[in-house]
Amino acid sequence: VKQAENGRTTIFEVAEAAGVSITTVSHVFSGKRRVHEETRQRVIAAATRLAYNPSSAAKALATGRSYALALQVSFSGEALVLNSFFSALLPAVSLAAVGRGYSLAYVPPLEAGNSFIGPLLNEGRVDGAVLVDPRVDDPFVQAVQASRTPFVTVGRMPDGSSPFWIDNDHARVCDLVSEHLRKEGYERAALLTIEAEVSYMADYLDGFAAAFGDSGRVVVAEDFSNRAAITAVAHALQSRRPPDAFFCVHDQLALAAAIAVERAGLRVGADVGVIGVGDSPFAREAQPPLTSVAVFPERFAEPTITMLDALIRGEAPEAPAVIPVRLVTRPSTRR
């Protein structure tokens, strides 16, 4: 019988202790074939007593699977700091992955030509990837596609190239917002957004145009900073027919918009409505509290992992999932 030199208990030792072959031990752990209950108990007992843990490396070599997934977010820096969606998504996805026996490797945004993209994908370190807010020109996204690694996106591929995605119901967001603003009597809404090549930006542009048509107007901030948004909003407020409401694609932009409105000597709510997306703590605790469309990052976890797991195992994945949203009304859109 083989003895472990490095201290690890091996399948051989368990087999000997239980008086069975390693084949049986393997099957007790994998559940891939029936094992007589009594035998099973003996094996379990022996394994427990010897503190046996199957080596993931050996399993990986034998099966060709690593039982690890990669998760990448396309942005970092302040965009990440200010993104409460991601902060909630990451633990949830990780937990769901772990619940399926996968570990979750976090991949930072990588620059083109980064020499670590290849190894990660081509050395068989991961079985699949979760791409959050993917951009078509992202080097990692391209490498994932090139290496034929199964992947699921959170948010859609902007070019519609992948049918495997989970996304917020952005269309519904637009509907909820437009309906609410109308009901409150706002007439000249503007969409406050930033330039970014992710799918939901297009959704908001389309949805906003559909809901507001020519009466709507699009204001683009340079980036996610307060400074940029304040400048953009201030500028819009000085125009001939200034907007009387701002539909902001992110709470962070909404906060800035509210500040700009007040600096212009107008009242948030009574004069100019401000509404955001995300329902972050910042929206809740702002002065005045901001109306926002709540999204639920935790709900992405299970569908995402389920879909990716199916893809990896070559099974037919379920249809793309659209996660519901909810409007939370607060004083920033009350007249």
Added chain:
Amino acid sequence: VKQAENGRTTIFEVAEAAGVSITTVSHVFSGKRRVHEETRQRVIAAATRLAYNPSSAAKALATGRSYALALQVSFSGEALVLNSFFSALLPAVSLAAVGRGYSLAYVPPLEAGNSFIGPLLNEGRVDGAVLVDPRVDDPFVQAVQASRTPFVTVGRMPDGSSPFWIDNDHARVCDLVSEHLRKEGYERAALLTIEAEVSYMADYLDGFAAAFGDSGRVVVAEDFSNRAAITAVAHALQSRRPPDAFFCVHDQLALAAAIAVERAGLRVGADVGVIGVGDSPFAREAQPPLTSVAVFPERFAEPTITMLDALIRGEAPEAPAVIPVRLVTRPSTRR
């Protein structure tokens, strides 16, 4: 010669194509022994042509190392959302890990008894762990110690049980703050903090006591929410000798403190100084802008991975690293 059935190029195919043994191919890639330059070139050429990538699973099985690290943060939810330090730390650490050939597995905060803690650590999926703001009673932290997995902490173990850590220079934070407040003429500073079993909380309590002695006072908020902090600060301001400055252990608390000060009819800066830690975008863009002690999460990455790598390889790690901080003065502490 073995042929790959699953499509992967193996070391055997490269060896044959280059007219050498697999041993030589192995050494060309690992660099663990000299290979004649000409031979080396042939091997590289063959490997490139065949798109060879060494199987990480096979490598792991042969060497006993997984080339993966785990990173865990002890908190989640709003505490995580509001923590810009972590959002910057994660990509930086991941990049540094990847630069050393490791992938980085994100481990969510796990509850005691979670059945996935064991496998992750005992199946040899990771060679080491990074524990961010560890708490002594955290199940994962305990499991890491029990499994004898090498680990480095970002922030110290509250019980001082591990000498392998990287931390902000919290003592210096206290010095900078007290010196600054004194210079600006504030005389009755209060420390605004929350209850949490992480090392830096103790640092601030100690540092504050040392700097302000009996003239100092500690105000404890229930949690990191604005509501809790506002309540605590409002209460303190109503006391007999109200503080004339708040030293807040986090920018998030400082923002709330500023709100509470204004609601009490006092002016931030002129009447009551407010100073935070983190120098987050929120501090920068607040009204008035908040004085804050800047910290540099990106600087944690290299020292952390270097230390952990040394530990894993059984080498002597460098001394604990203390990362410098910097005071950023803004109107919230200007009289």
Added chain:
DNA sequence: TTGTAAGCGTTATCAG
């Protein structure tokens, strides 16, 4: 400077 061959600890294919 290079090669041979024995592991590493599983899974999976046959055969009983």
Added chain:
DNA sequence: CTGATAACGCTTACAA
């Protein structure tokens, strides 16, 4: 219901 045994694709003594 259970076992032998050949992969899986590397690393690393040991030998030349």
